Amino acid sequence: MENIASIFVKSIFVDNMIFAFFLGMCSYLAVSKNVKTSLGLGVAVIFVLVITLPINYLLEVHILKEGALAWIHPAFKSLDLSYLAFILFIAVIAAMTQLVEMAVEKFSPSLYASLGIFLPLIAVNCAIMGGSLFMQQRAFNNVGEATSYAMGSGVGWMLAIVGLAAIREKMEYSDVPAPLRGLGITFITVALMGLAFMCFSGLKI
Amino acid sequence: MSKLISEKTKEVFLGPLSKNNPITVQVLGICSALAVTSKLEPALVMGISVTIIVAFSNVIISLIRNTIPNRIRIIVQLVVVAALVTVVSEILKAYAYDVSVQLSVYIGLIITNCILMGRLEAFAMSNKPWESFVDGLGNGFGYAWILVAVAFVRELLGSGSLLGFKVIPQSVYDAGYMNNGLMMMPPMALIIVACIIWIHRARNKDLQEK
Numbered sequence: 120m121e122n123i124a125s126i127f128v129k130s131i132f133v134d135n136m137i138f139a140f141f142l143g144m145c146s147y148l149a150v151s152k153n154v155k156t157s158l159g160l161g162v163a164v165i166f167v168l169v170i171t172l173p174i175n176y177l178l179e180v181h182i183l184k185e186g187a188l189a190w191i192h193p194a195f196k197s198l199d200l201s202y203l204a205f206i207l208f209i210a211v212i213a214a215m216t217q218l219v220e221m222a223v224e225k226f227s228p229s230l231y232a233s234l235g236i237f238l239p240l241i242a243v244n245c246a247i248m249g250g251s252l253f254m255q256q257r258a259f260n261n262v263g264e265a266t267s268y269a270m271g272s273g274v275g276w277m278l279a280i281v282g283l284a285a286i287r288e289k290m291e292y293s294d295v296p297a298p299l300r301g302l303g304i305t306f307i308t309v310a311l312m313g314l315a316f317m318c319f320s321g322l323k324i
Numbered sequence: 325m326s327k328l329i330s331e332k333t334k335e336v337f338l339g340p341l342s343k344n345n346p347i348t349v350q351v352l353g354i355c356s357a358l359a360v361t362s363k364l365e366p367a368l369v370m371g372i373s374v375t376i377i378v379a380f381s382n383v384i385i386s387l388i389r390n391t392i393p394n395r396i397r398i399i400v401q402l403v404v405v406a407a408l409v410t411v412v413s414e415i416l417k418a419y420a421y422d423v424s425v426q427l428s429v430y431i432g433l434i435i436t437n438c439i440l441m442g443r444l445e446a447f448a449m450s451n452k453p454w455e456s457f458v459d460g461l462g463n464g465f466g467y468a469w470i471l472v473a474v475a476f477v478r479e480l481l482g483s484g485s486l487l488g489f490k491v492i493p494q495s496v497y498d499a500g501y502m503n504n505g506l507m508m509m510p511p512m513a514l515i516i517v518a519c520i521i522w523i524h525r526a527r528n529k530d531l532q533e534k
Binding site: 138139140141142143144145148149202203204205206209210213214217242243244245247248249252253256296297298299300302303304306307309310311313314317 | 526532
């Protein structure tokens, strides 16, 4: 239990998807113009991460890892399918986002109206795929840990995008040098936020 | 041959290098651009890998573009890209293991690199294979040169070397010069890209926003 909590806190602050690994940068920069839509995208990312990452974890442990197929037949013990990881993970992610989109559209049209446009985008959000690939590297002990990692990464991503959107809303009123307007100043803002987040990097939990 | 290098093809190739650069103008593929640039070598490898993958996935998608059902096109594109990325990743593991360890998850993340999806959606789905190939090459090079530029500055100032070779002489260090450790930190990559954008847009006034 303690381990799960520490993974959660660590993945929000220390291993923040945006500031430590630059994952999900494209939609992060493109959709952070106002707080409301960025909150919607943040929630959608958490949602999809929490669904896909445990599925990919189970696939990794029970099918892809070396010797993982031994539960079918002892003869499969030497089989190592990990080279299939990329294709399998992305297929799960793309299929799940499509499913989630259809389910949300059917059961909650109001949520669909606010999230709908972002859901297809999420399939190609590097934060989701990155989450699964980091999960593969970190070798979590059980599904609980993998889920808490997914949750934490998602919350960290949402915090980052909402924060940036809030700053950009205020920045509308400032006088930025013409060549830096828009993209350039956003990069610098993210860099400064990243420097601030670096103070968590020594955090021991 | 004259048809192969027509005006349009030339435009398709040269556009992404500057006026329509994937990173500084289209804002695609930022994640990996920032994460792998603390040293020059991984940045070069990443640039080459992405160029190859964009070019070939563009060709493949362009060849089968008329048979892909519209509703599931994203999944089809992702599977083609994922297959190519798997091949590149296995080749890197076999012939350049050190670099592939340094690049870690970012090789796998080429799959979700927005340059790929962006070019497949915007170009390969509606153009012939040869033009798509050229478009892929152009965008790959446009991406690679930004990566190399950022990595050049970061490695030079951050560890005083280029491609692993020391280029700042010892006498400079003796005189009190120090490597700037901050350059190795992730945020500096953002600032350097911002500087490149600044210079680029100061020279091309029509790209400025508002």
